[in-house]
Amino acid sequence: MPRFYCPAPLATGAVLDLPAGPARHVQVLRMQPGQSITLFNGQGGEFEAVIDRMGRSDVTVTVASHDPVEREAARAVHLVLGMPANERMDWLVEKAAELGVASIQPLVTERSVLRLNGERADKKRAHWHAVGVAACEQSGRNRVPDVFPVRSFADWVASAPAESALLLSLRSGSRPLLAAAPASGPLHFLSGPEGGLSPAEEDAAIARGFRPVTLANRVLRAETAPLVALAQLQF
Known part of the structure; x- marks a missing residue:
């Protein structure tokens, strides 16, 4: 039907x-x-x-x-993303919605190729919301994930959540995702754009309380890594 x-x-x-x-x-x-x-x-x-x-x-x-059927994931995972460029962000939003993401916060970071503000950012946000809606219609979800307004990394990190927060990082000492993630409860997961977050941005996130984690011994694309993390955390 x-x-x-x-x-x-x-x-x-x-x-x-x-x-x-x-x-x-x-x-x-x-x-x-x-x-x-x-x-x-x-x-x-x-x-x-x-x-x-x-x-x-x-x-x-x-x-x-x-x-009254519900098909939501057992835990709420909120993705915070340095936006990948072109159609990659559309694809990421679609697949994240299918996988059960609770919300998506798009960020403009130092290395972002896609830079949005003003009316263009508002239009993109509306477009991504529509992409999420279509993914929910197809996948059977009854709750549409929030897509928040585009923010700069510097603006966002000043009020970033300090608890249950993980940062995807290649820096030495990063722990495997599932070893570092709490067993249950809501979680915020921060991932950078093409090229990743800058060292200064990672330092700012860590100072705020984000714990650096890694996914594997390979480097995944900016639109792939958050989805791998989401799948691991959900299932």
């Missing part, structure tokens, strides 16, 4: 017009009145809904039964 994110109040028996995105998707699928879809709004569980009417660009449904 097709699944759609519907950021609106949902209740059994309610009749509503689908938002533009899901309505367009239902039209593309050539669905017909009487057919069922699944809706979720990020507030928990999901609803079956029945299509009542198909207009030229609008779709009306009646919300039916609620299923």
Whole structure:
């Protein structure tokens, strides 16, 4: 059954017009009145809904039964990322959402190729949110991960979380990820862009309380390493 994110109040028996995105998707699928879809709004569980009417660009449904099913990971992992360039960030957001990430904080760092601010940063954030929504629709998640506004590393680190925080690093003395991570509870994981964080940025994160960790004896790409860490921490 097709699944759609519907950021609106949902209740059994309610009749509503689908938002533009899901309505367009239902039209593309050539669905017909009487057919069922699944809706979720990020507030928990999901609803079956029945299509009542198909207009030229609008779709009306009646919300039916609620299923309280949850498919979230056992622990909340928050990724803090020096943004990789071009389509790599899109790919990273998509796969992180599929893997169950709780939130994503994009950062502009010293070595960042992708540098965003102002209206361009706002548009990118909206785009990444949409990428995360699509990944949740496909993967069965009922809660959409937060994508926070783009920040500079210097601005972010001043108020960075000090507990349960890990830093991906190649510096000597970094511990294996699973040996350093607490067994349970929320976790923040910081990873750099292409070329990694600068030594000064790593020093600032460590001073804030982040513990340096490593994944293996290979150097992974900026868009690959956070996903490997997320998979290890989740599963």
